[in-house]
Amino acid sequence: MNSPIPGRAEDGKLTALIQDLSDADPGTRMSAATDIFRLGSELAHTATAAWFLDAELATDLFLTETGRPKATVGIAVNRANFERIRTANGTPRLANVPDDQDAEEFEIEFLDGVRLDILTTKYLGANGAIDKFLQKFDEGIQQIELETRDVDRATKILRTRFGITPIYARTRAGADGTRVNFFLVPAQRGKVLIELVEKA
Numbered sequence: 001m002n003s004p005i006p007g008r009a010e011d012g013k014l015t016a017l018i019q020d021l022s023d024a025d026p027g028t029r030m031s032a033a034t035d036i037f038r039l040g041s042e043l044a045h046t047a048t049a050a051w052f053l054d055a056e057l058a059t060d061l062f063l064t065e066t067g068r069p070k071a072t073v074g075i076a077v078n079r080a081n082f083e084r085i086r087t088a089n090g091t092p093r094l095a096n097v098p099d100d101q102d103a104e105e106f107e108i109e110f111l112d113g114v115r116l117d118i119l120t121t122k123y124l125g126a127n128g129a130i131d132k133f134l135q136k137f138d139e140g141i142q143q144i145e146l147e148t149r150d151v152d153r154a155t156k157i158l159r160t161r162f163g164i165t166p167i168y169a170r171t172r173a174g175a176d177g178t179r180v181n182f183f184l185v186p187a188q189r190g191k192v193l194i195e196l197v198e199k200a
Contacts, residue, residue, distance in 0.1 A: 014039065018077060018139055021108075021116075022084035029088065030110050036141070037114040040073030044144040047185040047192045050162070057157045062147040064113050069146050072107065072115040074195070076133050076142035082120035095175035102128020105175060117145065143182070143193040151179050151198040158183060176200065 020032035048069070052058045062070040077085065082104070086092065092106045105119045119142060121131035133142050148154045151171050158164040167182035174180035177200035184191050 014140055018075060018081065018085075021075075021118075022081065022088040024088065030114075033108065033110050033116055034112070034114050036075065036116060037071075037073050037110075040141050040144050041068070041071055043141065043187050043192045044069065044071055044146070044194065047187040047194060048146070051158070054157065054161060057154060057161075060149050060154045060157070062149070066113075068113075070113075071147075072117050072145040072197075073141060074105075074117040074119055074143040074145060075140070076119050076121075076130050076137075077139045078134060079120050079124070081139065082118060085118050096177070097122070097175045098173050102126065102130050103175070117143075141192075143195050145195045145197050148196045148198055151181055151196045154196050155181050171198075 014036070017032040017036050020028050021036075023029050023032070051061070052069075064070050085108075086106055089108045092108060095105045095107070097103050097105060102122050103119050104122050105117055107115060107117050109115045119130055121128060121134060124131060130142065133140075155166050155171065159166065164183050164185065167184065171179050171181050174195075174197060179198040179200075181196050183194045183196070185194050
C-alpha cells in the first residue's frame, strides 16, 4: 500500500486541522492555520529547493524577512466548510476570480507570515480544477503559491534550465488582477502544484 501523500485527506491530522479553521476559539484557528502552513511550506521546499540555487530565479522570487519564500498555502475544501471557515474568520472578502476558472476563494492571514488561501469549486460536478481535486483527494492542500516579480521570466527559467513544463503554455489572469502559471513538481511521496503569482 502506498504511503499517504502529505497534504491530502488521507492524512487524518490534516482533516482535523481543516476542521479547526472554523473553530470558535481564535487560538485554535491560529494553531491550525500555522500547522497547515508549515506542512504546505515543507512540501513546497522539497519541490523547489533547487530553484533558489539559480541566482537569477532566486532574485525573481520574493523572500520573507527570515529568508524563506513568500508563500500562501491553498486549501481546497467543500462548500459547507468553505462557508464555515469564512464565517469563523470574520467573513473576509471573496477574491475576484476570472469567470472561466473553477474557484471561489478568500485569503486568511495570521501572525508570522502564515497565509492560507481557502478554495472551493464554483461549479460542483463540472470537472473544473478544484472540483476534480476534491473528487480525487477530498479536502487538502491543493497548491502552494509563491510570489514572483515576473512570472514570464520565472517560467522561462524553469522551462529552459530545469526542464519543468508549465501547466499553461502562456501566463494567464489570476484572482484579483494577478498573473499566474502553475507547475506540477515532484515532492516527497508524490507531486505538488506550485503556483507562481505576479501581483497586479
